[in-house]
Amino acid sequence: MPGQKHVVFDVVGTCVSFDAFYNGIDKVIGPRLLARNITARSFGFTWMTAAELEFTFLSISERYKPYKEVMLALFFRTLYMMGVEDPRSFATEAERNQCAQSYSDLELRPGTKECFAKLRDAGFTVWCLTTGDVTRVRGYFERGGVDMPLVNFLSCDTAGIAKPALAAYKPALARFKDDDVKWFAAAHMWDVSAAVKVGFRGAYCTVYEKESCAEIFDVDMEVHEDSLPAMADKVIAASS
Incomplete structure (x- = not known):
């Protein structure tokens, strides 16, 4: 299976x-x-x-x-x-x-709701890993009308280690089984490229930084898109 x-x-x-x-x-x-x-x-x-x-x-x-x-x-x-x-x-x-x-x-970006819906419809569980406090961060989704269960939030405050230290991503990775499909998605190249180093597959969206500056991060990004829904489509296609 x-x-x-x-x-x-x-x-x-x-x-x-x-x-x-x-x-x-x-x-x-x-x-x-x-x-x-x-x-x-x-x-x-x-x-x-x-x-x-x-x-x-x-x-x-x-x-x-x-x-x-x-x-x-x-x-x-x-x-x-x-x-x-x-x-x-x-x-x-x-x-x-x-x-x-x-x-x-702060308010959800246009396309966030669609992005999450596409992934969930394709059988993905959506998680969040944040440097912020969970109450504040979950509030962004609640106000934006996107269901995001509390149990699916992971905070750097819990481990006391900030991203992009590799140890900040390892507790999230450890939640999943070896044969699970495990992606990390971000609009910060420093963030997703660090997650790739610990074993996640990487999905990067240019919606925030515009320029990836990929030449300084020394990692092959499996998915690279300009919008969150397009990024979701590529993740789904690459996981089939």
Whole structure:
């Protein structure tokens, strides 16, 4: 008997977009940012990228902290790095908290619901592996009308190891049998390429990064598509 079929998805950036986060920043401090020639989008991207960097460094040095804590701590430093000389007079902690709260308001990308439906109709079990807290991340699916059972969520907070450390993917892989079909799907090339190294088959979608920069990741990506539904089609076809 052939094994069961599974796809493990990254969530933030892959299944959900950052538009609500950027819009939330714009509502709170957007005009002040623009007065300094900084857009809400560029600040939001820089802020979360800085937080991801410190989050990863803390994990590597065995001082894991939940991403939300790291993100809050990096707000004022990011403003300073972008040219705001006195960030604590530029924005308050309450405003920082408002901006960070909008990260909880992210919405599913167009095509996520269709992607999951295609996979499930083809006999796949859909999983999520996230660096975020499960309650927040599951809320994205609930608001988007996509059923995602709590038992199918896996969080890096549980193991205290951040992606893309290979050990972060191994507990997910260990849930499945040797003869199961095991895919990892993401819109971050760094993420899916690391999952491939531990034994997953890789499916990459360009919906977030646009450019894969595949030349620096040194991995053959089995599925490479521009939309989530098209990626699902390729995964299904490659698994038959």
